[in-house]
Amino acid sequence: MRRMSDVPLHPEAIPSSNEPLRIAVRRLRWFKQAFLRHAEAYGRDLGCTFDVDEAKLASVFVRWLEAIERQKPADKSQRRAFFEFAAALMLRELVADMPLSATGPAALAKPDSAAAFWPEGYCCTMFCVSIHTAAMAQEFHAATEVDPAIDDLRHWWSFRENARGDPGFSAGFLQLILGNQPNWMMPDVFRARLVQEAR
């Protein structure tokens, strides 16, 4: 596993709030500000500009809230596991109706990197990892580690291709990146993940 300090995150792009992150992230104004700041920061890193469709972003946010509400477990002992899963659902919604578009190629990204291959997907994934990392630290004092798969372009290629046909695949990809083994039959169903872990 890789330590999060090796991963190019932008903690400064997380807006300050008087509320816990788990609450703030479920407010559209905070969510939007966080997303816009991450798009700007990663655009700077990659040497491109990201246009953000704010109407799409709001739709993504609403669908994410609905998905969380639908899948939220009643059992409090599953809270931490669902916390991790919520980030996967966020990536699913972002990729399903991508609110980002890069204007031009990622000129500063390494040629065979995920960022060069798919700047929008890379930025959305890093946004989800970033929010997840900050929230886990705040809520559970837990350090997040990432799987070496994050550096493997084959995983990113598979992610992009499969997510086109099945948006749920994005949720599986994020679980993989965060070191969990997704249930690839139903990667965006929380209960399916629990059943698999129980085996």
Add this chain to the structure above:
Amino acid sequence: MSSQSPLRPDPMPLREALRGLRFLLRRGGETLAETIPIETLPKPAADLAGAVLREVEGIARSMDALASGFVQSVLGGAEPQSVTLDELNAGQGGAAQFGAAVYVALRSVLRRVGAPGVFVSESAARSAWGEGRKTDAATLTVNLMDARVVRGPTAEEAALVPGSALEPVAIFAVLLWLQSTRSEEENEEALHAAADLAVALAPDVARACADRDTAAIAELYDRYAAHV
């Protein structure tokens, strides 16, 4: 109870009249420019039509500057107030404060959704407030639609909202914002977020409002007010 002092006349009717005039001149100038194809007219007629059009545009601009300056500097600002629905229900300002808050917020929301040219009636917003009793957001939503707080051609004007959904979506956004928890600094961002949420929920909002289903409207507010 009205917030107006008995010694001072209520400026709202004058404010409304000026806004109406400004709206009329803006629309009139645009319509005239769109209707008269000056470039296709023969020379003398083109000169005459051009002169008339310039004259009308000049009057519209003067009126626009006067009305805008007057309304914004003397009769009330254009920034959304940070008041909440609970505060309105608890306070003495009642209909007058509600009307002023809804006017400014609706204008901002309509700009946000790509319909800046639509007329908003503060007097209609004021009349939608139930005097002397606590008023819930869903009832106010229906009251505002009944009072026709949003007027003028709307169907094809909004960039982000499908046709007839513009009025309910804009009103829903304002009432959602009035119920949201926010600081003074977050006020405008919260209003934009409420507008974006309302657009994202447009089919549900439009359906509930068309059915005048206050239970469904209230449920939408309950579900999303904490997420603005």
